[in-house]
Amino acid sequence: MEAKIIGDDERGMGVRVIDNNSVEHTISVGFDGEIQGHGQDGYPDKADERTHNEGEHVGHARKYAQYYVDQETDYDTLPWDIDADRFETVRQALADLSEAEIETYFGDLLEQSLSHYADDPEVDIGETTRPEALPDEMAGGEDAVFYKQEIYLDDEEKIEAVSGIGITYYVARGERKTVWCGEKPDRDPDARVELFPAPLVDPVSLRDYLVYNLRCQIRDCYLMMGLEPPEEYRVLGHGQYRFTGKYDSFDLYPPYHDTSAEIPGYSHEFRPDLPITWDELGGLVDSGSDQSIYDQIRGALFSR
Structure with a gap:
């Protein structure tokens, strides 16, 4: 360009x-x-x-x-929603949050996501309850949903406020809708994070995921301007959902959203804090097992 x-x-x-x-x-x-x-x-x-x-x-x-x-x-x-520089500022502010601050700003988002695992015996959701009910008109089952939350910075580029949770869901095949819960400031946000239900059971892991989500969104900002992202943003994974359909369907784009895609120069680099070391985690995986890798490691990762 x-x-x-x-x-x-x-x-x-x-x-x-x-x-x-x-x-x-x-x-x-x-x-x-x-x-x-x-x-x-x-x-x-x-x-x-x-x-x-x-x-x-x-x-x-x-x-x-x-x-x-x-x-x-x-x-x-x-436009704010493709402003890579602003997203990077928000990403740094997110990464600096303490566990208590994550609970304050994103505690409801964590519980909303974790509530999808209430019936999973391998995920300890503790006393978690679902803060926001899923819409009655939602089609496709309880997991056919993802969540959004908008972030607002102050003049010192620290997180000042967040919105309530946005629930994005299907009402019919190919027809998606978002409803917003709670209040939010009367101005454009500085960024918006997106989260599919995931068995993240502690605030620190959620913070790490949201930081990575913004890293992927910064990748999207450059790609949507016809530019190759700077090297640190050449990562695989979910960024902005509105671009996922393009990556999945248009032959102009490789599948950047696919964490297992083989795209030269790109890799999946989400590495949250874990309750065990990466060496210990590797020791749990048996390549000859009939269980999936997820099933082999889930007990070690998703318990409090």
Whole structure:
């Protein structure tokens, strides 16, 4: 991706972008980041006439134009939900939280996730109860759901507040809905973490997972601008769910969400604090066993 600012007026800036297909785009970016105009001669003008890949290249050009103006000027033109630099600031703030602070900000999220394991004899959920009831209209069973929580920083770039839990679920095949519980500040968040139900039984492990989720989201931010992420963000795993379908279905992308994918330069690096050492953990695994690796190690990992 290449870009150059080619002019400005009272409404915003004009940016010329050359995408990864060498197609030239001329994009008008408002000072608030709104795309005010977009011309190009390499793809159909109507969105519904483009292939998935062509649509992605058009989207990359727009996001890269917003990113370029954001980086090259004093205007804040990048939408909060693809702002990799801001996500990194939140990631560092998350990593610095004490166990007590994790309980304060994310205790309900931990319990909401852990409540899905109430009937699993290998997972000790203690006195956990489900803070938020699942919607009655939810389709696909209790586990066809994931959770979101938004994070807000203060002027010192520390966590000031979080939202209530967002519950994302299916109401029909291909039709997804999110309902938000509780209160949240009346401004855009600095980041949003996402969590599928997981047998994480202590706050520290949850913190480590959320930190890794943001690392994957930063990867997504770069990929959605048509850029290869910096090396430290070339990781595999769930980032923003809205991009997972693209990684799973579009041949433009490898399956970055798949922790076992073989993508040169990328690896799965989630390593939470464990109640046993990694050497001890390896000693529990018998390659000749009929049990899955998960079944062999779950008793050691998911007990309090």
